[in-house]
Each structure stands twice: as C-alpha cells, then as structure tokens.
Amino acid sequence: MNYKIKKINLNHSFIFFIICNIFSFTLIKFNDLIISPIVCLLLILVIGVSHGSLDHLKGKKLFKILNIKQFSIFYLLYILMAILIIILWMAIPSTSLLIFLTVASYHFGKEDTQFLINEFSYLNQLLYFLKGLLVILAPLYFHFNETLVIFKFLLIENELFYSSLEFIETNKLILVGIILSTFSSMVLYLNKFEIKKFTIFLDYFSILILNYYLSPLIAFTIYFCFLHSIRHSISLVYEIDKISFKNGINIFVKKALPLTILTAIISLIGLYLLNGIYDLDNSILKIIFIGLASLTFPHILLEYFLEKNEK
Template sequence: MINNIKRINLNHSFIFFLFCNIISIITFKAKNFSISPLICLFLILVIGVSHGSLDHIKGKRLLKIFDIKNVFIFYVSYILLTIFIIIAWVLLPAISLLLFLIVASYHFGKEDTQFLTTNHNSINPLLYFFKGLLIILAPMFFHFDETVTIYKFLLVEDETFYTILDYIETNKILLIGIVLSTLSSVLLFIKEFEIKKFVIFLDYFSIIILNYYLSPLVAFTLYFCFLHSLRHSISLIIEIDNLDFNNGLIKFLKKALPLTILTAILCVISLFFLNNIYDLNSSILKVIFIGLASLTFPHILLEYLLEKYEK
C-alpha cells in the first residue's frame, strides 16, 4: 500500500510539474494572463476543501478511541473551534495570521512529504516545517508588495507587523528562509534514499515556478488545489480501498460531498454579507484565507490526535 501511494504521488508530482511549466509558458507569452479571485475561490471550494471533508468520519474514529458514543460532541467541538478561530482573527488579526502561517508551513510540509518517510524521528517535524515554509516565503520573495496587500485585506492593520516584514525583506531574511527550506528538502531527499523521493524536488520547483510567474493568490490556489489537496485526497481514496482505486474514488466522493457542499454554502453566505462592507476581491480574500484558517486548525488538531492515539 505504501509503495502504491509513493508511485501514484510521484506520477502526480510529475504531471503537476509539467502543468506548472505549461502555465509559466502561457504566462510568459500572454503578459496579461491571470485567473480572477472568483475562480480561485471556486477551485478552493470545489477541490481544495474536499480533502478535509472526511473529518466527520475521522472524528467518529477519535470518539471511539475515547469511548464516547455521542457524535454530537465532535460536531459541536469542531464548529466551536472554527468559530473561535474566526473571532480570534477579528480581535487579533496580526497574531492570528502569524500563527496561521506557522501552522500552515508545518502542515503543508508534513502532508506533502510524510508518505515518503518510514523513520519518524525527532528532527522530521523541523524539516517538515522548513520545507512547507517555502509556500509562505516564495510569494513574499517574488511578489512582496502584492503579498503585503493581501495581508492588509485580511484585517491586519498593525504597522509594527509591516515594519517587521519590511525589515525581513530588506535584510535578505526571505532568501535565507528559502535556502533553509531548500536544505530541508535536500535532507528529506537523502534520508532513506529511493527514486520515488524525486517527488520532493518536483514539488519544490513547481512551487518556485508558480510563485515566480503568477500572483500570490493564483499560485497558492493552484498549489493548494492541484498538489496539496489532491495528494491528501489520493491517500484517503487508497485508505478507503487500496485494491480498487476507482471504487475508492467513488466512495470518497460520496462521503466528501455533504461537508464540501455545506462548507461551500457557508462561504457563499459569508461572501454575500462581506460584499456589503468590502469590495468583491477583498471579500473573496477574506473568505479564502480566514475561512481556510478556521478550517485548518481543527483539521490539524484532529489529524494530530488520531496520529497520537491510534498508535
């Protein structure tokens, strides 16, 4: 099963790498090429969100571990944590954004890589963090002003926060961070070396290409939907049925559809109300990133508890 996942993910990374190169050529030839924020939101709601839409099933597994029979407890806890994150972001946007970027770096690095490692030692979490940090640093390195503008749209108005960002950008700290991310990818590649680990470098160059040629929002959307989310969904499909991928895919879609639709409806409602206060693009950015943060924290917590207690 593990070798099957590695093989599928290697093929997936190679196809995504080719896709990124095609996008870069199109962008280079067509100077005004872009994807609207509305399309980015649609892709994230349809493809991106679905990779976490089996959390209710995982929640039942967690309740079973703690011998809790009332599934209502899980739903209430999950929703309350989501609401708490949104409230925290409104009250403390700079701190919430910083925590989200740190947690997201680790999450992206781990979920995009852990299927390649069998020796889980104490240094792996640090390598995962620095590897995933590329997702956060690359947009700022190639499009600093655009990235800062997005942060401002996310309710972050603390001037000290932007003074620190300017200091980081001026003193080449972003470049140092990318070098550290590169070194972490190299270390993960040479540990327990096998040919399938070229996934790491295919993903690395795909992220660099996307962020060099595209705006931060579009680059993140393509990465999040077509690399990160699809990879996680593939692992869930194989987990459902490791003998028949097509059968696993059908079952996954049936199980993922309810929460995916519910999340999409809530996001559209939020967009409707936000659009009465802010312009459309600003409202979309808030729904995408604050919404993802509110879903990411409980998703990561659930994954952590399952990983800890199922062992």
C-alpha cells in the same frame, strides 16, 4: 505507505510539474491573461476544501478509540473551534496570521511529504516545517508588495508587523528562509534514498515556478488545490480501498460531497454578507484565507489526536 501510494504520488508530482511549466509559458505568451479571484475561490471550495471533508469520519474513528458515545460532541467542538478562530482573527489579526502561517507551514510540509518517510522523529517534524515554509516565503520573495496588500485585506493594520516584514525583506532573511527550506528538502530526499523521493524536488520546483510567474493568490490556489489537496485526497482514497484505487475514488467523492457542499454554501453566504461592507476582491480574500484558517486548525488538531491515539 507502500510502494503503490508512493508511485501514484510521484506520477502526480511529475504531472503537476509539467502543468506548472505549461501554464507559466502560456501566461508569458499571453501576458494579458487574468484569472479572477472568484475563480480561485470556486476552485478552493470545490477541490481544496474537499480534502478535509472526511473529517467527520475521522472524528468517528477517534471517538471510537476514546470510547465516547455522543458523536454530536464532535460536530459541536469542530464548529466552535472554527468560530473561535474567526473571533480571534477579528480581535488579534496580526498574531492570528503569524500563528496560521506557522501552523500552515508545518501542515503543508508534513502532508506533502510524510508518505515517503517511515519513521517519526523530532528532526523530521522540523524538516517538515522548513519544507512547508517555502509555500509561505516564495510569494513574499517574488511578490513582496503584492503579498503585503493581501495581508492588509486580512485586517492586518499593525505598523510594527509591516515594519518587521520590511526589515526581514531588506536584510535578505526571506532568502535565508528559502535556503533553509531547500536544505530541508535535500535532507529529506537523501535520508534513506529511493528514487520515488524525487517527488520532493518536483514539488519544490513547482512551488518556485508558480510563485515566480503568478500572483500570490493564483500561485497559492493552484498549489493548494492541485498539489496539496489532491495529494491528501489520494491518501484518503488509498485508505478507503487499498486494492481498487478507482473504487476508492468513487466512495471518496460520495462521502466528501455533503460537507464540501455545506462548506461552499456557508462560504458563499459569508461572501454575500461581506460584499455589503467591502469590495468583491477584498471579500473573496477574507473568505479564502480567514475561512481556511478557521478550517485548518480543527482539521490539524483532529489529525494530531487521531494519530496520537492510534499509536
């Protein structure tokens, strides 16, 4: 990524950091302010999901590299992978959650940072994972019991799972993980230093502020929609038109709209069906996190195979 994309992302991180502080101050000032889970779901469906809504175009690019003519195979594989993740979650929820959190940590760290890094190394991959781990550990550190309630809503009923988490929390291992994440951010920041890498620490403090003041669901929604997803969308806009960012945004919106709408419709149908079994908030949490897991795995695999075959 060149100077332009780094500057755009630095400005984005700075604005996001300011908004996090203003929003947190507002919450303290009006401590009865409540954001409904349905608002979180709608934000994720409209803004969060859209950053993966160009996967079909990436799929076409990958199939062209692999010289595969039948593009319908891509849609079939993508959908089957998403359905498989949901089935596995229903069958082995504790294992599925652990794998999802591990994969998500790497994905968040990599997608939020790689535009600043010019070289591939296994050390950088480890640093990406540790950096992204902050998104997972911060809610556990600041709101441990509330986070456990969310896990229970996600069909996690394994007592060993919860006793392990309580052991980790009691022995300050969550704090150790946050310290390691902090160290990884420092290494990424200082290695081949340039001022635009301050983006890393703006993001770091934004995530801590969000999770300190807000509930886990709201903190994750704001991070996922307005930092992670927008950052990924910025890179897609830049790929579409490297000269006119405004034109790139217009094209991106037009291309992203169909799959974003389709995903939203499927999610709302799922919410309607689940609401016949569970209460509304419980159903929303299932749609958000199990639904995101089902989309995240094929999305990450596509990114991996495209990146590998382009090289």
